Amino acid sequence: MKLKPKILILTDWFVPGYKAGGPIQSLNNMVESLQHEIDFHVLTGDRDLLESVPYSGVEFDQWMKVDSHSRMYTTAKSRQALILEALKNDTYQGVYLNSFFSIDFSIKPLLALRRMNRLNKVILAPRGMLGAGALKIKGLKKGLFIWLFNRLNIGSSIRIHSTDKSESSDILKAIGKVAIREISNLPAQIKPHRKTAKSPIPKFLFASRVSPKKNLKLAMEHLNASGEMLELNVFGQEDDVEYARMCRSYLMPNATLEFHGAVPPKSLKSAYLNHDFFILPTMNENFGHAIIEALAYGLPVIISDQCPWGDVESFGAGWVIPLKDTERWKECIREAAILRDVDYVKMSERAQQYVHDKINFDDIRSHYLNLFRETS
Structure with a gap:
């Protein structure tokens, strides 16, 4: 043998x-x-x-x-x-x-x-x-x-x-x-879950380490600038104490904001299932497990162009935006927030299909x- x-x-x-x-x-x-x-x-x-x-x-x-x-x-x-x-x-x-x-x-x-x-x-x-x-x-x-x-x-x-x-x-x-x-x-192999509608107040998920590289503060600024009523939940280790403090103190009058800290991967499953969109304006992403997992769970993603999944927008599974294009970030977040349920369900299905085709x-x-x- x-x-x-x-x-x-x-x-x-x-x-x-x-x-x-x-x-x-x-x-x-x-x-x-x-x-x-x-x-x-x-x-x-x-x-x-x-x-x-x-x-x-x-x-x-x-x-x-x-x-x-x-x-x-x-x-x-x-x-x-x-x-x-x-x-x-x-x-x-x-x-x-x-x-x-x-x-x-x-x-x-x-x-x-x-x-x-x-x-x-x-x-x-x-x-x-x-x-x-x-x-x-x-x-x-x-x-x-x-x-x-x-x-x-x-x-x-x-x-x-x-x-x-x-x-x-x-x-x-x-x-x-x-x-x-x-x-x-x-990536982890995830059983598809079908979404049937978007939440009345759109729920955005940030699931990554809270650090300058992952750019949570920028995500918060763009979500705020959209002017849409929304919910943002942050899951991730707070690597940089000062940066995390700055993010926590940022006021978002149009949003409900909650920090959950780092949680085991299994505990993130319910977070993916209970949100509508995934957002990550990262400065650099080697692979982006959280992005792929979000797509696999049917969450359309709003990500920077510093990720390896640059064709996700042309596939109809999300938005890919240059980091410095402030106006486009605002427009895409607004577009996501006001999506009709029928269009959201189609985009959610495309997100899952994207993972199936790519991996x-x-x-x-x-x-x-x-x-x-x-x-x-």
């Missing part, structure tokens, strides 16, 4: 964590989908993003079997030694790094593997961190590591996992010519299997 390829995954956060958003979802969906063909060993931190308390109900600093893969939740005091021990283990055919700028789970491992002359085993997933919008945040520190990355010629020995052509372009602009494997993220799960799985078998 042929042994499954054994792959070590290093990542800051993994389930049961959820506050880091997309990177956790992307990785968990990949592991769950491929764990019967690939022997994954996920080495991660012992707590969720910005949490001071470790996870409950798990063992720390030792491998534990979960379903058909292995996990290790590492404490800060033991982490570096355990990562180094894992990197020295030559039974791993590949090392998958789920970040570009993580000090513990990407930068230090890359430098260690370079010293071991094992960079050829590395698959590095930037997870949108090399997009122009993302690089503007803490740009000096990020620029320093990119300089070091290129100075040490790390890119010549590893493979980079990109999720679409736009991210591939961002990667080439940021770090130069590297070997890129372009494979879409695997080929079997094809994506096949590409991932090839990626990991390359290292064997």
Whole structure:
């Protein structure tokens, strides 16, 4: 019997964590989908993003079997030694790094593997961190590591996992010519739910981290400028305390506004089912799990043109708007708010059809299997 390829995954956060958003979802969906063909060993931190308390109900600093893969939740005091021990283990055919700028789970491992002359085993997933919008945040520190990355010629020995052509372009602009494997993220598979009408007062959903990159404040300004009576519910980790405070203090006289904080993915299901539209004027989106999930649940989306789903408007499943086109944001929100029920139901059906047409799960799985078998 042929042994499954054994792959070590290093990542800051993994389930049961959820506050880091997309990177956790992307990785968990990949592991769950491929764990019967690939022997994954996920080495991660012992707590969720910005949490001071470790996870409950798990063992720390030792491998534990979960379903058909292995996990290790590492404490800060033991982490570096355990990562180094894992990197020295030559039974791993590949090392998958789920970040570009993580000090513990990407930068230090890359430098260690370079010293071991094992960079050829590395698959590095930037997870949108090399997009122009993302690089503007803490740009000096990020620029320093990119300089070091290129100075040490790390890119010549590893493979980079990109999720679409736009991210591939961002990667080439940021770090130069590297070997890129372009494979879409695997979204969660969602059973279609038919919507029959729009709410009398339209309900808008923002389900993403509350940070400058995700642009909640801009969404609030545009919703306010539309002049329409509406409801906005915000679900997401408040990464930037000052930014979140500014958003919370923003007055929206024409809207009911409520902040719900970060919730587990399963708890978001009812939010998708109980809203009419999804809004996200993000500065940069690598994949946008929340966008795809919203569409899968039948929510037409109102998103910036900095997302990979730029054809959603031509498909009739939402609106795609340049970030700086203030007038168009206002017009599209107004258009959404006054949609007749019959037109809303059609658009909701188009949203679900868009996901069905765009996501080929079997094809994506096949590409991932090839990626990991390359290292064997």
